[in-house]
Amino acid sequence: MSNTNNDSTTLSSVTKPSTNTLSSNNNINNNSSKLTWIPLSLSPAEYEKMGFEAVISSLDQKRFEFVNQTKGNYKRTVTSIKKIRTDDNKVWLDWNETREGKTGIGRKLTPLTVTSVGKKSIPVPKEETVFNEQYESYDVKTTVGRETREEYWLPFSVEALQELLKDVNPYRTEYIIKHENTDSYSATQEELKESFDKVYSSKVEARSSGNKTKK
Numbered sequence: 099m100s101n102t103n104n105d106s107t108t109l110s111s112v113t114k115p116s117t118n119t120l121s122s123n124n125n126i127n128n129n130s131s132k133l134t135w136i137p138l139s140l141s142p143a144e145y146e147k148m149g150f151e152a153v154i155s156s157l158d159q160k161r162f163e164f165v166n167q168t169k170g171n172y173k174r175t176v177t178s179i180k181k182i183r184t185d186d187n188k189v190w191l192d193w194n195e196t197r198e199g200k201t202g203i204g205r206k207l208t209p210l211t212v213t214s215v216g217k218k219s220i221p222v223p224k225e226e227t228v229f230n231e232q233y234e235s236y237d238v239k240t241t242v243g244r245e246t247r248e249e250y251w252l253p254f255s256v257e258a259l260q261e262l263l264k265d266v267n268p269y270r271t272e273y274i275i276k277h278e279n280t281d282s283y284s285a286t287q288e289e290l291k292e293s294f295d296k297v298y299s300s301k302v303e304a305r306s307s308g309n310k311t312k313k
Contacts, residue, residue, distance in 0.1 A: 133252070133255075175195060176195045179271065184278045189294050192217060194213045195215055221246050225239070263287055273290055
């Protein structure tokens with residue numbers, strides 16, 4: 099996944115996971131054009147393009163069914179937003195949301211809670227040495243099992259953040275800033291829009307000062 103080393107990236111540089119697994123009636127989906135609207139971590143079609151067997155979790159299966167039943171026209175409430183910097187110095191968005199919608203005949207579906215929408219599961223290829231009887235030599239064969247790794251897919255941009263902020267619950271949504279594999283800190287909407295280094299450094303310093311005071 100490509101991204102610049104600063105906090106923002108343009109819309110045109112973002113590659114969204116595919117929504118090809120939606121039904122043929124997907125043309126009525128009013129949400130598909132949104133930068134932060136994605137039904138699956140990784141669709142079966144994307145696995146097929148990569149030459150791998152589809153690895154679909156039970157949660158992804160529920161997402162797939164929900165999106166098909168609603169034709170993608172569901173309402174979401176964003177319950178948590180995380181601004182995360184990974185060890186390669188790239189900044190990403192991750193979030194949790196609750197989805198509500200109805201079937202084509204108007205039956206209300208059970209709300210679906212989806213966590214870590216900003217991550218997708220990628221199959222991990224394995225190399226296996228196989229003896230070739232015809233040529234009496236050893237060949238290296240690449241296979242894919244059930245093992246996957248998680249990757250962030252949406253680089254941080256103010257545009258994407260604003261999309262999420264439009265769908266938050268003003269009284270219950272939490273905002274978090276963190277560096278990968280380190281402590282996380284509560285933040286405000288405005289702090290998420292600011293430079294990662296500026297806000298994160300101030301959070302670390304404030305916590306450090308607080309710990310010294312307690313001693």
